[in-house]
Amino acid sequence: MLFKSTSGRLLSSYLRCRCGPSVTARSASSFEQVDEDVPPWQLPEEAEYELARDLLRIPGTSQQLFLIQPRIKIGPNRNYLTTPQLQLEENKTLVETLGWKIVDHIILPVSSYDSTHVFGRGNFEKLQEAVRSCRTSASAIFFGSNTLKKKQLAFYRETFGMPVFDRYRIVLEIFRAHAKTKEAKLQVALAELPYFRALLGGIGEVPGSSIQMAGSGSGQTRDLQRQIMRDREGKLRTALDKIRSNRAVLRRGRKKNEINSVAVVGYTNCGKTSLIKALTGDVTMKPENKLFATLDVTSHGGRLPNSVSVLYVDTIGFISDIPTSLIASFAAVLEEIGEADVLVHVRDVSHPDTKSQKETVLKQLRELALPEKLLNSMIEVCNKVDMLPEIEKSPEKVSAADNAIFTSATANTGLYSLRERIEAVLLGNTGLTEKQIRVPQGGAELSWLYREAHVHFLEADVTDSQFLVAHVTISPSSFARYIHQFRKIQVLTR
Ligand SMILES: Nc1nc2c(ncn2[C@@H]2O[C@H](COP(=O)(O)OP(=O)(O)OP(=O)(O)O)[C@@H](O)[C@H]2O)c(=O)[nH]1
Ligand SMILES: [Mg+2]
Structure with missing residues (x-):
């Protein structure tokens, strides 16, 4: 409740500044709450974010989720490399990463992602029954796939009377929780805007919120919401441009001094940070057993067998079933990957979903329009081999390229071969x-x-x-x- 009144107060403050006296509030109390300490022409960034969340009625506290795991039986969206059970496991891990809980789940075959219900009538009834039976324990619904359309989100929210999260939203929540540096925070905030914007149109009036204006109608409310988003985007981009130009200066310095870089990419939690730590001996690096532990692009110096120094660039992990635009909004990642001299694709070959993870990364890399030379010379690293039974340690068993390098970042195996390969590719590319x-x-x-x-x-x-x-x-x-x-x-x- 405190949350809502804060947002109402801030919006009022915002209204006064942007719209002048012609826009009045239906509820006088929301204007009476204006905190004069907040300058009306400037909303604190955090408050603006809270406002956006409030408009979308996204709860900020810990959640007990009922997970709906869609199963696609046929068609172009069917992923033959994975199973609904594995997708469900990953969704559970995503939720646990946030410190939230799955209280129950159901796997249901999708009828059509274009329909409002998504599932056929019989399955939808099953779903209603399942949600009803855990009504007291669940605080929200988690629809475990991609991004729901506005109408679908609204429908599910109305039907079950609780907040609804899709996979995109959960990943954004994790990003937000893990972003530490100013740059990461700004990029997460920017990544959220298209999501908010896509949903705003479907919301209209905000029931139960103090954000309602006399005579304005939902159209005017939405215009204002969009204006808030536009203003926020402008501010975020300006702040990011400053940071980015500093990065560009550093990169130019590196190029001038002919310091070569090796971008390390891969599915989240595959061991990118661990591998760079093992290659460089950089004890400040902190690998963690959680999804999206790394949200900042960082560089770490190491040496190749021919004693050439290189910078290993640690990056944000990829994940399936999320628009590539999410990663693309992390422009720093793209810039650093795109300008690298060598690309290393790390895989967790001990993961049951390793084949599907590999395809996800390759597909998303292709969508990022990286230089051909870089993609064609990419080195495949099969990491976490210490977790594989001996018999599985071959390229065919893990669907790897014949020349893939097998490593264990934690047991320090395969590292010399990897350095040698990086050296060979570096010589070829540069x-x-x-x-x-x-x-x-x-x-x-x-x-x-x-x-x-x-x-x-x-x-x-x-x-x-x-x-x-x-x-x-x-x-x-x-x-x-x-x-x-x-x-x-x-x-x-x-
Ligand atoms: N057994 C084993 N565990 C590993 C290996 N490499 C990494 N790990 C573990 O896997 C977990 C994830 O490692 P990270 O290096 O943080 O993975 P990441 O790819 O950087 O993850 P994100 O930054 O979250 O995308 C940690 O618990 C590591 O200790 C390995 O070769 N063998
Ligand atoms: Mg990492």
Whole structure:
């Protein structure tokens, strides 16, 4: 209740500023509640968010959910790689990640996602019966698939008289709960807007809310709601643009200094953070056994066998049955993945749904329109092999590419092979080459190479003790500069 009156007060404040005196409130009390400490021209970000939630009647507290798990029997939406039982398990994990509970569930065959009921008459009656029997324990309905249409949400809410969450909403709630940095919070807020906007039109009047205006009708209320969303989007984008331009500066610096990056992607909870931690020894990284533990794009320095330094980029996990636009709204992820030199796709091959998870990631990556070269050279990593029985540890058994690398991030196995593969792909994608260059002992050439290239090791030149042979990895542009500066060089291998 406190929640509602806060929102009512803030909306009133907002109305005064945006609409001037021509818009009046039906309920004088909502205006009387205006807190003069809140400047009418500026809503605090959190309050605006709460307002949006209030408009949609999305409860903020912990929920006891009745889960409806749809089962698609035929048609293009049927996923033959998974089962309703596995989808149900994942939905339970999503809910538990929030600290909420599933009190009961039902698996029902879908009649049509285009119809309001979604299920056929007989199944719908079964559903009504099941919800009725757990009426006292359930506080909300969780429709365990994708995004419900406005009319479907409204219908289910009215039929069962409780809030209804779809899968998109649950994932957004998790994002919100896990976002720690300012950038992540802003991106989550931005990701929510299309969802709110899509639903607003279907809501009209907000029963039980103080948000009702005299003579305005639902159309005007909706216009105002949309205006609030537009204003919020503008503010969020401006704030994000600032952060993004800082990131771009950092990336340009990295490119200038020829620091290569390796983007690590994969289904949520597959072990991306753990793998980067194992590859880099970065003890500050905190892998967690929960979905969407990572919501910030972070970079971690590591070295390849040829001693080339790279930055491993940790990213947000993918998940099935969610519009790709959700990930796409995390522009930082896209920018970092798109500009990476190597893409590593990590899989949890111990997961019963590993094949379907792989397809989800590949499909969503394709939708993100990443550079062809990056996608075609992507390295598949089959992680968590320590959890697999010996007999299952082969590419065919886990539907992996023949050249996939098998790792255990926690038992530190397969890491050297992975580094070697990253090195090979990096050389192929960037034009970096390995060379042996003859340099005078103690000369400027060697210092230059140490500064501008990656020197693996030096050996004595058997033909002349005044010289050394430097084994280096060098980019085409650095090599051109080296030739320009030290014209009398001798390159032994190319
Ligand atoms: N047994 C085993 N567990 C692993 C392995 N790699 C990761 N884990 C565990 O899997 C869980 C998830 O690991 P994370 O590294 O956080 O996974 P993630 O892909 O970064 O997850 P999100 O950021 O949530 O998408 C943690 O409990 C890890 O300890 C592995 O190779 N073997
Ligand atoms: Mg992670």
